[in-house]
Amino acid sequence: MAVFTEVTPDQAQALLDRLRLGRLLSLRGIKAGIENTNYFVSAEAGEFVLTLFERLSFEQLPFYLQLMKHLAARGLAVPDPQADEQGQILFELNGKPAALVDKLRGGHQLAPDVFHCEQVGAALARMHLAGQDFPLHQPNLRGLAWWTETVPVVLPFLAPEQAELISAELAFQQQLAASQTHAELPRGPIHADLFRDNVMFEGLPGREQLSGFFDFYFAGVDSWLFDLAVCLNDWCIDLDSGRLDETRAAAFVAAYEKVRPLSGAEHRLLPAMLRAAALRFWISRLWDFHLPREASMLKPHDPAHFERVLRERIARPWHALSS
Ligand SMILES: Nc1ncnc2c1ncn2[C@@H]1O[C@H](COP(=O)(O)OP(=O)(O)OP(=O)(O)O)[C@@H](O)[C@H]1O
Ligand SMILES: N[C@@H](CCO)C(=O)O
Numbered sequence: 001m002a003v004f005t006e007v008t009p010d011q012a013q014a015l016l017d018r019l020r021l022g023r024l025l026s027l028r029g030i031k032a033g034i035e036n037t038n039y040f041v042s043a044e045a046g047e048f049v050l051t052l053f054e055r056l057s058f059e060q061l062p063f064y065l066q067l068m069k070h071l072a073a074r075g076l077a078v079p080d081p082q083a084d085e086q087g088q089i090l091f092e093l094n095g096k097p098a099a100l101v102d103k104l105r106g107g108h109q110l111a112p113d114v115f116h117c118e119q120v121g122a123a124l125a126r127m128h129l130a131g132q133d134f135p136l137h138q139p140n141l142r143g144l145a146w147w148t149e150t151v152p153v154v155l156p157f158l159a160p161e162q163a164e165l166i167s168a169e170l171a172f173q174q175q176l177a178a179s180q181t182h183a184e185l186p187r188g189p190i191h192a193d194l195f196r197d198n199v200m201f202e203g204l205p206g207r208e209q210l211s212g213f214f215d216f217y218f219a220g221v222d223s224w225l226f227d228l229a230v231c232l233n234d235w236c237i238d239l240d241s242g243r244l245d246e247t248r249a250a251a252f253v254a255a256y257e258k259v260r261p262l263s264g265a266e267h268r269l270l271p272a273m274l275r276a277a278a279l280r281f282w283i284s285r286l287w288d289f290h291l292p293r294e295a296s297m298l299k300p301h302d303p304a305h306f307e308r309v310l311r312e313r314i315a316r317p318w319h320a321l322s323s
Pocket of ligand 2: 193195281284285301
C-alpha cells in the first residue's frame with residue numbers, strides 16, 4: 001500500500017484550482033511503490049499523478065522536479081511537473097512536500113527483449129545529452145561517498161566471505177575513482193535508478209513503444225557510464241543467475257551509441273562500472289534489509305540478487321566491443 005498520507009477530494013481540487021487544471025473527476029490512491037504517497041488524479045485538463053514526498057525534503061526536491069521539467073521541455077518522455085501562475089512546481093499538502101506531474105501512458109515491460117532494450121538505451125542517451133545544460137547541481141547521493149560510509153554499517157550482518165567481497169570491491173572502486181581514466185569520464189545529471197519498473201511501454205504485444213520513464217528521486221550528477229551500467233545490470237540480465245545477456249546488452253549499448261558514442265575511457269571502464277553499479281544496489285538493499293528506518297514503509301528487495309550480479313561481473317568482465 002502506498003498511501004501513507006490521505007488526500008481528500010477537496011484538497012486535490014484546491015491544488016487543481018491553483019494549477020488551473022479544471023474540475024477533479026476522480027482521485028485514486030496508487031498501491032505500488034514504497035517511498036511516497038501517490039494518487040492518480042483525473043481532471044478536466046488531463047490525467048496526472050499527485051505525489052506527497054514522505055522522506056525527501058523541501059530543500060532536496062527542486063533538483064529532481066526541475067530536472068524533470070528541464071527534460072520534458074526538451075521533448076523527453078518524462079512526467080512534467082505542473083506549475084502555477086508564479087511558476088511554482090513544489091507545493092505543500094498535509095505538511096508534506098507535494099507535486100502534480102503528467103501521468104505517463106502504458107505499463108511496465110518486466111520481461112524485456114532486444115527491442116525494448118534498444119529503446120531504453122536510446123532514451124537514456126537522449127536524456128544524458130538533454131541534461132547537459134541543466135543548471136542545478138546535486139551529487140549522486142548514492143555514490144562512492146555513501147558506499148564508503150554505509151559498507152561499515154552493513155558489515156556486521158554479513159558472512160565472512162561476503163564481508164571480504166564487499167570490502168575488496170569497495171577498495172577497488174575507491175582506487176578506480178581516483179584514477180585519471182575515471183576523471184576523464186563525461187558527467188552530468190543521471191537517472192541512477194532506471195530499472196524495468198521505472199519505464200513505461202505502450203502498444204500491441206511485440207510492438208510496444210517506450211512511452212516514458214519516471215521516478216527521478218535518486219537522480220544526481222555522476223558519470224554517464226555509471227547510469228548505463230545501472231541499466232545494463234537490470235535490463236540485460238537473467239534475473240535468476242544475474243548473468244549478463246550479451247545479446248541484449250550489446251543491443252542496449254549499440255542503441256545508446258547511435259545517439260551518443262562512448263569515449264575510449266568509457267569503453268575501457270565499462271567492466272569496472274558494471275561492478276560499481278552492482279555494488280551500489282547490493283549496499284542499498286543490505287541497508288534497507290538490515291536497518292529498516294520506518295519498517296512499516298519498507299518492503300525491502302532481496303540483497304542476495306545484487307551479490308550474485310557483482311560476483312558475475314567480476315568472474316566474467318564484459319566489454320561492449322568484444323562481440
Ligand atoms: N508519472 C507517472 N505516470 C504513470 N504512472 C505513474 C507515474 N508515477 C508513478 N506511477 C505509478 O505509480 C507507481 C508507484 O510509483 P513509484 O514507483 O514512483 O513509487 P514510489 O513509492 O514513489 O517509489 P519506489 O519505486 O522507490 O517505491 C508506479 O509503479 C507507477 O505504476
Ligand atoms: N531499484 C532499486 C530500488 C529503488 O527504487 C532496487 O531495485 O534496489
